Amino acid sequence: xxxxxxxxxxxxxxxxxxxxxxxxxxxxxxxxxxxxxxxxxxxxxxxxxxxxxxxxxxxxxxxxxxxxxx
Numbered sequence: 001x002x003x004x005x006x007x008x009x010x011x012x013x014x015x016x017x018x019x020x021x022x023x024x025x026x027x028x029x030x031x032x033x034x035x036x037x038x039x040x041x042x043x044x045x046x047x048x049x050x051x052x053x054x055x056x057x058x059x060x061x062x063x064x065x066x067x068x069x070x
Contacts, residue, residue: 002032008052
């Protein structure tokens with residue numbers, strides 16, 4: 001199972017990242033679990049510098065830049 005955390009503050013970019021990620025993983029028939037993290041304290045505790053941001057299996061971190069690139 002792939003464990004995914006999506007960090008964000010509920011903005012349209014955060015919601016779009018979650019929607020696209022969910023669709024891609026579902027279309028690929030992968031087993032995954034997504035946790036939405038929008039609490040600022042949790043985001044800071046996990047040392048996230050930019051939101052929205054995606055962390056996979058508590059290891060790989062993908063920050064989504066303002067231009068939409070990872």
